[in-house]
Every structure is written in structure tokens, then in C-alpha cells.
Amino acid sequence: MSKRDFYEVLGLSKGASERDIKKAYKRLAMKYHPDRTKGDKTLEERFKEVKEAYEVLSDPQKKEAYDHYGHAGVDPNRGGFGGGGAQDFGDIFGDVFGDIFGGGRAGGGGGRRQPQRGSDLRYNMELTLEQAVKGVKREIKVPTLVHCEQCNGTGAKKGSKPKTCGTCHGQGQVQMRQGFFAVQQTCPTCKGRGTIISDPCHKCHGEGRYERSKTLSVSIPAGVDTGDRIRLSGEGEAGEHGAPAGDLYVQVHVKEHPIFQRDGNNLYCEVPISFTLAALGGEIEVPTLDGRVNLKVPTETQTGRMFRMRGKGVKSVRSGATGDLICKVIVETPVNLNETQKQLLREFEESCGGSASKKHKPKAEGFFDGVKKFFDDLTS
Numbered sequence: 001m002s003k004r005d006f007y008e009v010l011g012l013s014k015g016a017s018e019r020d021i022k023k024a025y026k027r028l029a030m031k032y033h034p035d036r037t038k039g040d041k042t043l044e045e046r047f048k049e050v051k052e053a054y055e056v057l058s059d060p061q062k063k064e065a066y067d068h069y070g071h072a073g074v075d076p077n078r079g080g081f082g083g084g085g086a087q088d089f090g091d092i093f094g095d096v097f098g099d100i101f102g103g104g105r106a107g108g109g110g111g112r113r114q115p116q117r118g119s120d121l122r123y124n125m126e127l128t129l130e131q132a133v134k135g136v137k138r139e140i141k142v143p144t145l146v147h148c149e150q151c152n153g154t155g156a157k158k159g160s161k162p163k164t165c166g167t168c169h170g171q172g173q174v175q176m177r178q179g180f181f182a183v184q185q186t187c188p189t190c191k192g193r194g195t196i197i198s199d200p201c202h203k204c205h206g207e208g209r210y211e212r213s214k215t216l217s218v219s220i221p222a223g224v225d226t227g228d229r230i231r232l233s234g235e236g237e238a239g240e241h242g243a244p245a246g247d248l249y250v251q252v253h254v255k256e257h258p259i260f261q262r263d264g265n266n267l268y269c270e271v272p273i274s275f276t277l278a279a280l281g282g283e284i285e286v287p288t289l290d291g292r293v294n295l296k297v298p299t300e301t302q303t304g305r306m307f308r309m310r311g312k313g314v315k316s317v318r319s320g321a322t323g324d325l326i327c328k329v330i331v332e333t334p335v336n337l338n339e340t341q342k343q344l345l346r347e348f349e350e351s352c353g354g355s356a357s358k359k360h361k362p363k364a365e366g367f368f369d370g371v372k373k374f375f376d377d378l379t380s
């Protein structure tokens with residue numbers, strides 16, 4: 001399948017500015033993002049196409065190569081400039097929302113332009129496994145646009161009101177003559193709002209909102225995992241001229257833990273045990289997130305054996321079901337042996353009937369039979 005022109009993918013013509021490229025990408029990425037299109041394969045393909053086009057056109061070096069040589073200039077399979085292959089969708093909201101900081105959404109169709117709802121914001125939060133499992137309350141600081149309390153979001157100085165625009169008489173649109181044609185255009189005086197602020201509010205300079213760092217207290221529920229998002233409704237940027245605020249999304253990322261690995265609601269850990277303990281059996285202490293617990297190791301335990309401790313995993317934030325802790329024991333070969341200890345081991349080996357005997361080696365017999373059969377098959 002031949003690739004579509006990257007400019008065409010973004011709905012732009014060749015030579016589009018960096019700003020236009022960014023704007024087009026933002027708009028299309030929001031439209032086709034898999035979070036919104038819910039598994040529609042065609043739209044997902046569109047999204048990948050848009051992302052690929054943006055990756056090339058937003059990079060000055062790749063863009064130049066593409067402008068000169070087309071797809072051949074940026075094809076990762078042809079060497080030259082490196083290109084992103086199949087990437088996940090994870091980073092995209094970072095790009096998009098990062099960009100949106102301070103920016104507005106694209107305006108709607110004709111007629112009077114409605115004040116735009118505030119943009120959504122995203123906050124990345126790193127948690128330790130313990131915090132994710134038990135829940136945590138965190139204060140976060142977000143740079144945002146807040147509602148101007150001075151003018152109550154209108155943008156007009158206290159005591160004054162926005163006036164109807166004289167150019168368009170409040171329509172937001174004006175008719176322009178171009179030769180024989182009358183063309184509808186957004187009113188240049190009021191930028192389509194239909195009103196004019198002649199006496200702007202000092203605090204927000206007529207915007208109805210201003211930049212500020214907002215501190216919020218966020219409660220992270222117990223059981224969250226990497227990829228979970230917590231939506232704080234109305235905590236995004238304030239809207240234009242008193243329009244509703246956007247939402248704030250807290251994106252959770254759980255750091256790696258030195259002992260436990262998490263898989264859904266289960267936790268895994270590896271516990272080293274000595275080979276004497278493995279042979280004779282006994283009790284060991286294993287770590288859980290609530291402290292240590294005893295685990296009974298039966299006699300003749302082989303390395304790699306897993307022990308399931310029910311209910312010692314993670315309580316799901318959705319279903320409330322609790323997972324298990326799975327401990328894998330690893331039998332350790334002793335190190336730093338002195339001469340006496342080595343002698344004891346040699347005697348021990350003797351007592352087992354020497355290295356050739358398989359009586360005390362449960363895996364050896366099956367294994368060496370397999371090896372023998374393998375070589376027999378090769379030679380026959």
C-alpha cells in the first residue's frame with residue numbers, strides 16, 4: 001500500500017508552518033485518539049497515520065528530508081533518518097495536553113462564536129507500589145487558567161458590561177464584498193463574539209480568566225495501577241468569558257518495586273532459600289506489603305517452586321477482589337566454602353552413591369534419558 005502524503009494526512013498544503021502543523025495534529029489526534037474511538041480499527045489506522053505524519057513534520061531535520069525526498073527520505077526501513085516504528089499510544093496525551101496548556105480549543109462553525117469551554121489538563125503522578133496499593137492523598141500543583149473573580153469571568157471592568165459590537169451588531173459575522181460575491185466572515189472587531197469589552201478588567205485583561213498555579217488535594221483510591229486515570233471534573237482550565245471549566249486528569253504511574261512485581265491484582269516475589277532447607281524443609285519468613293509472614297517449606301522442595309498466599313496481593317480498585325502473593329523459592333548454591341565444608345559435601349556426595357547415581361536427583365533421570373534419546377534420534 002502506498003503511503004499518503006504527510007501534509008495531506010494532516011489536511012495541510014506543502015510548506016505549512018510549524019504552528020499550523022501542530023494545530024492540525026492536535027485537532028486530529030483528539031478526534032482519532034483510541035480513547036475516543038473505542039476500538040474502531042479504521043479510525044485507529046487514521047490515528048497512526050496522523051501520528052506518523054506529525055512525527056516527521058514536527059522534526060525540522062526529518063521534515064527537510066521529507067520535503068526533498070518524500071517518503072524515501074524518512075522511511076525507517078531505508079536507513080538514513082531514524083523514524084518511529086510501531087509505538088504505543090501512551091505518550092500522545094502528553095503531547096496534546098502539554099500543548100493545550102494556555103491554548104484554547106478550535107472554534108465552531110458559523111454564526112456567533114460561543115465562549116469556549118476550558119481545556120482539559122493532565123497531571124502525571126508517580127506512586128510507589130505501596131502508595132498505589134493502599135491509596136494516598138497528595139497535594140499537586142498545576143499551572144492553569146483560573147476563573148477571574150474580579151469580573152466574574154465576563155472580562156469587563158467592575159461596574160461595566162460588555163457592549164454589543166458595532167461592526168456586526170452582535171451577529172459575530174460580517175458580509176464582505178469580493179467582486180460580485182458577498183462572503184460571510186468572522187467579524188474582525190469582536191473576533192466573532194458579538195460583544196466588545198471597552199473597559200477591560202485589570203486582573204484578567206478582558207479574558208475572564210488568568211494564569212495561576214493551582215494547588216489541589218487529590219485522593220488516590222487504593223488499588224490503582226499504571227495507566228489508570230482519575231478525572232477531577234471541572235478542575236481543568238477555566239473557560240473563556242465564564243464558560244465551563246475543563247477537567248483535570250491525573251495519570252497514574254507506579255514505580256518499580258525492589259521486591260515485588262505486580263501483575264493485575266497478584267504480586268510476585270522471589271525468595272532465596274538454602275539447599276539444606278530445601279532438602280530438609282522448614283519455615284521461612286517472606287515479605288508481604290503488610291509485613292512479614294511465615295511460609296512452610298516442605299521437605300524436598302525444588303528450586304522454582306511457587307507458593308501462593310491467598311489474599312496477600314492487591315485489592316482491586318474496580319471489583320474489590322483481592323489478589324494473591326505468589327512466592328517463588330530459589331534454591332541457592334552455597335559459596336565461600338572452606339576446606340572442611342567442601343570435604344563434608346564430598347562425603348555427602350559419596351553417601352548418595354557418587355555423581356553417577358540418580359537416586360537422590362529427581363530431575364536427572366528424566367533429563368538424561370531425554371538427552372540419550374536426542375542423540376539416538378540424530379544418529380539413526
Ligand SMILES: [Zn+2]
Binds near residue numbers: 151153154205
Ligand atoms: Zn477579570
Ligand SMILES: [Zn+2]
Binds near residue numbers: 168170173190191
Ligand atoms: Zn463584531
